[in-house]
Amino acid sequence: MSDVREYKLLIDGQFVDAALGETFETNDPSTGDVVGRVAKGGRDDMRKAIEAARKAFDSGVWSEMPQAERSQRMAKLWEILMQKVGDLSQIEALDAGHTIRMANLFSIALGVEHWRVIADLANKLGEYQPVPFQEFPAPVWGGVRREPYGVCAAITPWNFPFILMMWKAAPALATGNSMIVKPATYTPLSTAEFGKIVQESDLFPPGVFNVVPGAGGAAGEELASNAMIDKVAFTGSTEVGRRIMQLASPTVKKVTLELGGKSANILLDDADLDVAIPGSLWATFLHSGQICHSGTRAFVPASLYDEVIARMVELAEGLKVGPAMDFETDIGPLVHKSQFDTVDRYVQIGQEEGAKLVTGGEGVTIPGYEGGHFYKPTIFADVKNSMRIAQEEIFGPVLSVIKYDSVEEAIEMANDSIYGLGGGVWSRDIPRALGVAKRIRTGTVWINDYHLLSAVAPFGGYKQSGVGRELGEWGIREYQQTKYIHVDQTPRKDQKFWLQIAGL
Ligand code: NAD
Numbered sequence: 108m109s110d111v112r113e114y115k116l117l118i119d120g121q122f123v124d125a126a127l128g129e130t131f132e133t134n135d136p137s138t139g140d141v142v143g144r145v146a147k148g149g150r151d152d153m154r155k156a157i158e159a160a161r162k163a164f165d166s167g168v169w170s171e172m173p174q175a176e177r178s179q180r181m182a183k184l185w186e187i188l189m190q191k192v193g194d195l196s197q198i199e200a201l202d203a204g205h206t207i208r209m210a211n212l213f214s215i216a217l218g219v220e221h222w223r224v225i226a227d228l229a230n231k232l233g234e235y236q237p238v239p240f241q242e243f244p245a246p247v248w249g250g251v252r253r254e255p256y257g258v259c260a261a262i263t264p265w266n267f268p269f270i271l272m273m274w275k276a277a278p279a280l281a282t283g284n285s286m287i288v289k290p291a292t293y294t295p296l297s298t299a300e301f302g303k304i305v306q307e308s309d310l311f312p313p314g315v316f317n318v319v320p321g322a323g324g325a326a327g328e329e330l331a332s333n334a335m336i337d338k339v340a341f342t343g344s345t346e347v348g349r350r351i352m353q354l355a356s357p358t359v360k361k362v363t364l365e366l367g368g369k370s371a372n373i374l375l376d377d378a379d380l381d382v383a384i385p386g387s388l389w390a391t392f393l394h395s396g397q398i399c400h401s402g403t404r405a406f407v408p409a410s411l412y413d414e415v416i417a418r419m420v421e422l423a424e425g426l427k428v429g430p431a432m433d434f435e436t437d438i439g440p441l442v443h444k445s446q447f448d449t450v451d452r453y454v455q456i457g458q459e460e461g462a463k464l465v466t467g468g469e470g471v472t473i474p475g476y477e478g479g480h481f482y483k484p485t486i487f488a489d490v491k492n493s494m495r496i497a498q499e500e501i502f503g504p505v506l507s508v509i510k511y512d513s514v515e516e517a518i519e520m521a522n523d524s525i526y527g528l529g530g531g532v533w534s535r536d537i538p539r540a541l542g543v544a545k546r547i548r549t550g551t552v553w554i555n556d557y558h559l560l561s562a563v564a565p566f567g568g569y570k571q572s573g574v575g576r577e578l579g580e581w582g583i584r585e586y587q588q589t590k591y592i593h594v595d596q597t598p599r600k601d602q603k604f605w606l607q608i609a610g611l
Pocket of ligand 1: 262263265267269289291321326344345347350353364366367368383399400452499502511568572573
């Protein structure tokens with residue numbers, strides 16, 4: 108598919124041009140070719156979208172629809188989405204450089220599945236929860252009502268545009284909110300296509316779901332600061348996350364943040380190396396390392412270090428770097444030339460810091476794809492945890508392998524990071540691995556696995572990796588206000604002991 112896809116803004120159920128008539132182009136990271144032309148929303152467009160979402164919310168047309176019906180409508184959309192997995196996967200491959208294998212089996216397929224599970228779970232959780240009967244200070248039957256926040260903003264990054272949008276859209280819509288999504292300018296196409304699918308389905312009233320691509324500094328800042336927005340859900344860098352918190356603070360918005368990471372992947376000395384070694388490469392090199400929770404710091408016991416490095420290098424050198432649309436490709440392109448340059452700079456930094464480059468460390472030119480941004484899977488040995496390549500998020504296919512003498516030391520180094528998003532432990536002894544997992548200060552730890560995220564389990568960060576959780580019951584609750592309703596069981600005046608307190 109080499110056609111250029113064109114998208115307008117989706118505001119209030121209409122596809123419209125941007126107020127200033129501006130558009131921007133997006134490029135295929137494998138070729139550099141233009142693949143999309145998208146209306147570029149500015150502050151005025153964002154305000155229109157926010158007003159539409161506010162109006163839709165306040166009308167009750169979606170927010171007061173019975174939960175079961177909202178979830179049913181979402182289930183109908185899921186049926187439509189199932190027919191679109193192939194097309195959406197192509198879009199994600201051409202716009203965001205997902206290998207077509209990963210898009211089909213993982214990033215798009217999982218996003219569609221998460222939509223279904225979250226819509227269903229919101230219905231099962233319901234909107235009312237009784238609290239236990241309490242005798243003192245007065246006999247009360249009370250209950251908690253879960254109510255939508257109102258107008259929710261979703262600001263998403265370029266690396267996994269579709270699934271990260273679904274993690275916000277599914278719980279927000281299932282619980283009755285209206286929303287506006289702003290995808291990243293590098294990779295807006297799958298979100299814009301999803302907006303089109305939503306609109307054409309006729310299942311969602313106008314204004315409930317709006318898509319406004321645009322620059323972070325204008326459209327994004329309007330979304331994070333506008334007084335009519337009740338909640339901001341942001342996924343992106345820690346630096347911009349800090350800014351989002353500042354922008355949201357004057358109007359005291361609810362904010363959830365999914366930010367950067369530098370996750371530790373600990374191989375214990377009893378790990379099954381036949382799984383742990385390829386598992387560690389999967390933990391780092393999936394999507395060329397452009398994943399927030401990538402296990403980019405591998406901790407390896409001194410007794411196994413040389414063997415593990417040698418086997419990692421051999422495996423890494425067998426991975427096929429190539430264009431995203433090629434089913435044979437293991438490692439696709441980096442999203443953009445600027446990301447390529449960042450990765451290359453960190454490789455220089457690693458060498459200057461004294462780490463030993465054992466494989467990779469340079470770009471690859473693929474014949475016929477000279478405009479692509481391909482980088483070899485790269486491994487550094489002899490890395491110290493204090494080095495910048497072990498402390499800073501590179502967001503590329505670069506693995507730092509760190510030697511440890513005792514498990515205690517490995518845990519200490521794993522936790523010596525401003526981030527706390529993910530992590531892995533590899534061992535044949537599950538109780539032992541659980542003991543290590545408990546002590547890692549991150550929101551997710553995989554044991555003998557990596558990257559697999561369940562729709563019903565929470566995902567999010569400790570420390571500077573974020574605030575709040577996405578997915579599962581935890582993610583759904585982030586889109587609901589908690590209202591306590593108190594029902595008195597002592598209606599007669601002479602039973603009202605507080606009248607005596609007040610002297611009334
Ligand atoms: P980014 O922070 O540069 O941008 C993310 C989004 O914020 C984009 O839509 C961008 O346009 C918008 N934005 C930028 N400046 C803004 C501002 N001042 N106000 C409002 N919005 C603004 O991140 P990125 O480069 O697109 O993505 C890579 C980063 O995302 C990495 O740090 C990665 O770790 C992180 N990430 C985190 C998770 C997670 O779940 N924790 C998942 C994926 C990516």
